Amino acid sequence: MSDDDNITHEPVSPGWLMASPRHRLLALVGGSIGISLLLVVISMTIYQSGGAAQLDLSRPGYEAVQKQANKSNEFEEFSGTGKIDKATLAEFKSLYASQAERVTRVDAFDPTVLDMRALGLELSEPVQE
């Protein structure tokens, strides 16, 4: 028999388990806050990079336009099931034409809005060199 056989191996506990109850509580609270912060950072990154931020009108500075956006939220839908006949095709034509007209009749993102003269950044007279 070797000497090693007489040595009893006790399970080794992690350091934080050996700490006093007070320290363990602090570690728990600190860990919880750390995990919460990490989750907030992850969710904010997804919110910013996923395009959700651009759709969120509850952000500061958008209160005035939020109500206007909600007003125009009505949309009559076409049923995805059922037979196809002249009447259903006519119904679809009517629904589609009204929605298509709604978006195509009004111009959007007119580039002249950011014109230097309109923004007051162009000198009134052409710059002489």
Added chain:
Amino acid sequence: MKRLLVSLGMMMVGALAFGQLATAQDASTMTDEHIEHIRAHCADTLTTLRRIKANDAQVFVTRNQVYHSISDKLMLRLNSRLALNRLDGGALLGVTADYEESRSRFQQNYKKYEEHLSQLIKMNCQKQPVSFYDGIVTAQQLRQQVRDSVIELNSYIKAYAQAFDSFRTEFATSQGGKEVAS
């Protein structure tokens, strides 16, 4: 392969250098008078930019909702109904796929534009008038891209309507009946 990579690399460096040169040229041709003019008026410009940003957000949200609904509540529903009835809606499916890609581009382009505008509004235009001016030039280009994607989306909406009319005519003919397309 190596030559191709080298050529591509040179083209990219060239494009970047050209971009830098173009910006530098803008700054160099800007007179002191013009720079002072920007400093004097940029506070008002910032107010205008904030208003434009808020209005654009409302337009984007509304448009995005309608574009999404056109796809989800009309195009996809009709395509599915045609498939269930074993009717050939191949042309409609093709336009729907193109429309979806275009819708995704619209969202990406707007995101880029909105992020740039947000950065521009945070900029200290009194201290960096030339950068502020250049930032507006970039914003104009990004806004143009958003507009281009709106025009593209509208063209697909019209293309779907045309494909639908063709389908309707064919359907009426196959039913052995009268012309129903208006």
